[in-house]
Every structure is written in structure tokens, then in C-alpha cells.
Amino acid sequence: MSSSVMETAAATSTETVSRLMVTVRDSEARRYRPVGFLTYSGDGFSFAYLRREIEREGFRPLPGLARATEGPMHSATLFPLFAERVISSRRPDRQTSLDALGLPADAAPFEVLVRSHGQRVGDTIELLPAPVASPGDVVSFTFLAHGVRHLPEAHQARITELGVGEPLLLRAEMDNPVNPRAQLVTDTDAITLGWLPDPLIDVVQALSGCELAVERANGPEVGFHFRLLARIRGQLSTGQPLFAGSDWETVERAAD
Incomplete structure (x- = not known):
């Protein structure tokens, strides 16, 4: 550089990064493919599907996000599907995980998702940065x-x-x-x-x-x-x- x-x-x-690519692992291709965007605007969140994704044969909406097939969904708080991917304060290894990601103990939920990719063990969803x-x-x-x-x-x-x-x-x-x-x-x-x-x-x-x-x-x-x-x-x-x-x-x- x-x-x-x-x-x-x-x-x-x-x-x-104020927007994340929501990706899903394709079991046949064995690769993650983008299906939509989760955006944080400072006072709330929105989710929108990629048009090519909902037009794909065999498309199934993500849990709790079916209405987004008609247009972006908005919420003052994180949608449950993504909120459950924030490292819980009840987990005994939370601070170890935050340290591993270079985050402070009071990191905001979206900050945690940006760094952690929001993955869960055995899960097929991953959130990746969509930078500007x-x-x-x-x-x-x-x-x-x-x-x-x-x-x-x-x-x-x-x-x-x-x-x-x-x-x-x-x-x-x-x-x-x-x-x-x-x-x-x-x-x-x-x-x-x-x-x-x-x-x-x-x-x-x-x-x-x-x-x-x-x-x-x-x-x-x-x-x-x-x-x-x-x-x-x-x-x-x-x-x-x-x-x-x-x-x-x-x-x-x-x-x-």
C-alpha cells in the first residue's frame, strides 16, 4: 500500500463496516453464498434479501425474516436470528472470546457481530463485513x-x-x-x-x-x-x- x-x-x-453480508453455507457447493444484508444505521437495524436469492430455485426464507421477501424489514433492536449470535453475557468464556477478537467488555452487539462473524457451532449462517x-x-x-x-x-x-x-x-x-x-x-x-x-x-x-x-x-x-x-x-x-x-x-x- x-x-x-x-x-x-x-x-x-x-x-x-456498518453493513454485514448474511451468508449461508450451500450443502451441495460446500461454500457460503450471500443471501442478503444486515445494516446498522445508528438508531436501528434493517435486513434486505438479494433479489437473485429469492428468485433462486428452492429458496427458503431465513427464520423470522419471511416478510423481507417483499421489501426490507426494519427493527429498533437486532432481529432474533442475529441477536442469538451475539456472544452472550451469560457465557463463562465471554471475556476470553471478546479478548480474542480485540473487543472491550462493553462492546455493542453489532460490533461483536462484525468481529465474530456471528457463527455458532454446527450452524450454516455466517455474517461477513460488507465495507464501504x-x-x-x-x-x-x-x-x-x-x-x-x-x-x-x-x-x-x-x-x-x-x-x-x-x-x-x-x-x-x-x-x-x-x-x-x-x-x-x-x-x-x-x-x-x-x-x-x-x-x-x-x-x-x-x-x-x-x-x-x-x-x-x-x-x-x-x-x-x-x-x-x-x-x-x-x-x-x-x-x-x-x-x-x-x-x-x-x-x-x-x-x-
Whole structure:
């Protein structure tokens, strides 16, 4: 990344995420696909389906969000489907989990979802950042590396050794049997540390001058999903906003 991009990034807030991609794991394709957006506006939340999702053969609405097939749903509080994915204050490991994500004890529910991806054990739903560009077209967001449980023990141990701010790399894995566009997350010695979540590949490829670094690296005391939190910063290079185009069109309510 150029020095000007770094300076602009440093001048902006640590997150440029007020919207999350709601993704669902496709059992046949064995990959997560986006189905809609959860947006936080400061005074409430909204959820909207992608039009292509509700037009897909075999579409089934998410629990509690059937009405969104007719247009965005709005709520002053988090929809139950997503609220139950916030790390509960009743969990004895809550503080350990928040520490692993670099969050304070009083982190707001949406902040927790941004960092944690809202995953639950055995679940097929994951919430991923849908960032917008800050002034200067700088994009900055965090993501949790996928697939850590499938790595050799030596690679998992390498994650534990990483320091905050240590540079990381993305490397194409064209022979990946599930997704030929897959992107490996590695250290500078090319040791594989996980994978970039598939729905974020298009986001990253829309950026130039990208820098990837460790935001948080954790040991085996936390679950595999929380082992490596990385931050990516880059500059929007397409001349268009992220998530533009027909593939990202959401269902809007018809005018009365």
C-alpha cells in the first residue's frame, strides 16, 4: 500500500463496516453464498434479501425474516436470528472470546457481530463485513480466517506465534477442489494460516495496494474459528462502489 493510502487509513475509523453480508453455507457447493444484508444505521437495524436469492430455485426464507421477501424489514433492536449470535453475557468464556477478537467488555452487539462473524457451532449462517470506502476510497475491515481446523498442527502453532501488526499475504490456490478462486492466508514465509472467506474474494479483488496484517492471533484456548483475526486495507480501484451491479440488487418494497 502506498504511504498516502496508509495515512488516509490511519486517519479514518478502525472499521468502515456498518453493513454485514448474511451468508449461508450451500450443502451441495460446500461454500457460503450471500443471501442478503444486515445494516446498522445508528438508531436501528434493517435486513434486505438479494433479489437473485429469492428468485433462486428452492429458496427458503431465513427464520423470522419471511416478510423481507417483499421489501426490507426494519427493527429498533437486532432481529432474533442475529441477536442469538451475539456472544452472550451469560457465557463463562465471554471475556476470553471478546479478548480474542480485540473487543472491550462493553462492546455493542453489532460490533461483536462484525468481529465474530456471528457463527455458532454446527450452524450454516455466517455474517461477513460488507465495507464501504472511506474518504480517499480507502477500505479497511477485519475478517476471521476460515479453515484453521484443517491445518497441520505446525501451522496452527505458527498462528499462536504471530504478533499484532505482523504482515500477512494472500495467495491464490487455483487447485482448490471446492473453489478455484480460493485465496490462502499465509505468513511471509508462505506458511498457510487459513483461507479468506469466499464471499470476500470479490471485495478484495476490487482493491489495489492491499496490505494484510494480524489484528489478533490466538492460541488453542479459543475455538478454531477465532484463532486468526486479520485486517485488510486497500484502495478502491474499480471506480464503482463495492457491491454494485445486478448481482447485489436487493428486494425493495414497491411504492404504495
